[in-house]
Amino acid sequence: MTTLNSFSTQVLIIGAGPTGLTLANILGQANVDTLIIDRKPGTVTEPRAVSIDDESLRTMQAIGLDDAVLRDVVPGYGVHYFTRAGGRCFGKVEPTGRLYGFPKRNAFRQPLFESTLKVGLERFANLTARFNHELLEFTQDPHGVRALIKDADGQLLDVKASYLIACDGGRSPVRKQLGIEMVGSSFSSRWLVVDTDQDDDPFWQTRVYCDARRPVVEVPGPHRTRRFEFQLKPGETDAQVLSPECLHTLLRPFKGDAPVSIVRKTVYTFHARVAERWQVGRVFLAGDAAHLTPPYAGQGMNSGVRDAHNLGWKLVAVLKGQMAATALLSYESERRDHAWALIKLALNLGVVMAPATVLRARLISTAFALIGLVPPLRDYFLQMRFKPKPRFTKGLVLPEGxxxxxxxxxxxxxxxxxxxxxxxxxxxxxxxxxxxxxxxxxxxxxxxxxxxxxxxxxxxxxxxxxxxxxxxxxxxxxxxxxxxxxxxxxxxxxxxxxxxxxxxxxxxxxxxxxxxxxxxxxxxxxxxxxxxxxxxxxxxxxxxxxxx
CATH class of the missing domain: 3.40.30.10 (Glutaredoxin)
Structure with a gap:
């Protein structure tokens, strides 16, 4: 028999992934009453995102978790581009600057990162985290949000909150209940992702094999982990490519016949999409619920962390009375354009990393060779100056200064x-x-x-x-x-x-x-x-x- 319990809070967060956990830490640090729920039994245990940038590490510093996060990070890694497995390296991106206090590009593992963020929640008495809890439905009026939540035992929780933040992923049930569509590019691409541990390769840069026959990305990680991503061809099924025989064949050019410890294998379809709206009344979308980014630029999770910081400090200011609630309207206007700019960057990098034809692959490698002869252009790519930096001209800024x-x-x-x-x-x-x-x-x-x-x-x-x-x-x-x-x-x-x-x-x-x-x-x-x-x-x- 189900029972109905009541709970009141200032902010209800749906989804305890990187975006939701970051937001919860921001609110907890500011003494904002917060409830974060997730239908999973805990944080993720399998590798997902593998790259964290300097802006995200700066956010970790803001919530007092930078040292803890950095313990599980390979700092300052770059990208080397090869014509094929065993082929010629024709281009490098090796950023060395620390404009925002941290290396621009860093390797990490999402399970360790989420675990650190979850432990960080324990610092705050005003913050409640409940896993094995699922949002069933919600309503809102000018005074707040009311949500019905079910736990693993079937008991119901009636939650009243001032604001609801949906950090519930690319298939966001909250976004669907609001009737918000995802719009943008029709791009989609299927990739086999293979995560390994006990890796003995000391090379700590990403290798990208721009082979039109089978583009491959190889990403190092902390604690002797490594990821391989193989673009799938039309007609290849999940069952085929996930078989031990196929995995061995795909990994042999990179690992030889040495045994490989595989901890995860899955097929992803990458998308480039942005939600039509990020706010409806007192409900906001953040992270993958608001935008889906191809992984070529390593910015999907990082864009979600930016969402959390942007929305988080504004919620704090509004709930503390430092700003009016109208200030929250700036969240989408400030974040949307930059999120889409990073999606476009990922799509453009995808052209380089996964060329559609052998001719295009040769043209790309030739172009990189010529760029290497011109120091300003070489440094532009070497130091990752091509990565779009947000510049707010609307929102909570006076742009003329x-x-x-x-x-x-x-x-x-x-x-x-x-x-x-x-x-x-x-x-x-x-x-x-x-x-x-x-x-x-x-x-x-x-x-x-x-x-x-x-x-x-x-x-x-x-x-x-x-x-x-x-x-x-x-x-x-x-x-x-x-x-x-x-x-x-x-x-x-x-x-x-x-x-x-x-x-x-x-x-x-x-x-x-x-x-x-x-x-x-x-x-x-x-x-x-x-x-x-x-x-x-x-x-x-x-x-x-x-x-x-």
Whole structure:
């Protein structure tokens, strides 16, 4: 006999994959009451995503899990392109920069990553995680969401929440109940994915075999793991390619006749799709529920982590009264274009990694050889500068600001900085999880402590002065943290602009201004965030959500 229990929370998350778990950690850290459920008995045990980028690791740093995640990561790996198995290497991508504080491209294993995120939830008393729980249905009104959930024993849970976030995968039941279609490219491609362990190959770069007869991708992983991906030909069935005989034949050019420890084998169909809408009232889509990305650029899971950080800090700000609920409308407008840009990048890389004809494969390898003769073009590919960086021109930014080469709406770099005691740390370690007011340059021209508008206290923005390397001493400024950029990592980017920058919790620049435009910018931000400050710098009550 089923019984009906009740549960109230501020945020209900459906799906405990990388996106949902990241979002839950963001909300838990901010003391937001959160319930996350998943119909699986636990986090995944089989390998899935294998690449985590610098932006995602920066998000892990924001939730205090970067060290734990990095224990199971092969940092800073690149890609070598070959004509075929045993053939010529005709191109390399080996990024070395750490613009955001971490290597650009890193190998990991999703089961270890999800386990780390799940353990991270245990830090927060306001966060409840329940596996073996399935969402049956939900309704919403202007005041909240009501969901009916069933556990493994058939007992029902009636959940009331302010917001529901669907992180429930590419086949998202929430998206289907909302009647939202997936749109985009008609691209689809079938690949056999084989994950191995006990691997003794010391080569730690990805190998891509651009052989039109059978494109293959080989990805190293932590703890002696390795992945092989084989593009399937028309007419090849799952049963055929998953047979031991076929697997041995496919792996022989790469592993010879040595025994191979296979931990997972499966056939995937890759898609390129984006949901028509990412928000309906108080319900949001995130991760694969909002976009499906081919794996060629290694950005599918990373796009979901970006969703979680973008939506997470906004939910925190709204629920804390720092912003009006209308600010949540910016989630889709900021994330959609970049998610689609990364899908297009993956499709373009797929042309290189899986050429349709032998002639196209030869043309591609010849083009790479010519590119290698031109240093600017060579470095463009070698350092992965082709990867699209988001630049918000709409949403929660004032897009007209600029400081040196840095424009509003861009992500701020994360240099290694030094304090007065000589200790070094990454910038975000000083910022913490919230907003920051940054000033890079000479404090005698403009001072952070002279910014008097109540908005900055309302946002709880940490004030940080960053001095260039040539300063001999670090001054003491009331209410400010003073650090030094001894490596001059910001000099070329910011120059002598002497501007103030407001960094959002996701490290994107919301505003750039000086003392002459300070009041005007603060008023514009108040309007953008949908808030009115009282004499006590508190948000006015009654900020009702607006539904698209």
């Amino acid at each position: 600029k400081a040196g080469k840095l424009a509003c709406g861009q992500m701020f770099p994360q240099p290694l900085l030094t304090d007065a005691q000589g200790h070094t740390q990454l910038l975000d370690t000083t910022i913490g999880a919230g907003f920051a007011l940054i000033h890079y340059g000479d404090p005698t021209h403009q001072r952070l402590d002279e910014l008097r508008h109540g908005l900055w206290d309302h946002l709880e923005a940490k004030r940080i002065l960053i001095l260039p390397a040539h300063f001999q001493t670090l001054p003491s400024i009331p209410g400010c943290t003073v650090l030094q950029d001894r490596e001059n990592a910001l000099k070329d980017l910011l120059g002598d602009s002497q501007k103030f920058l407001l960094l959002r919790p996701d490290r994107y620049v919301a505003a750039i201004f000086d003392m002459t435009t300070h009041d005007q910018v603060a008023e514009s931000l108040q309007s953008l965030f949908g808030i009115t400050l009282t004499s006590h710098c508190a948000a006015e009550p009654g900020m009702a959500p607006v539904y698209p």
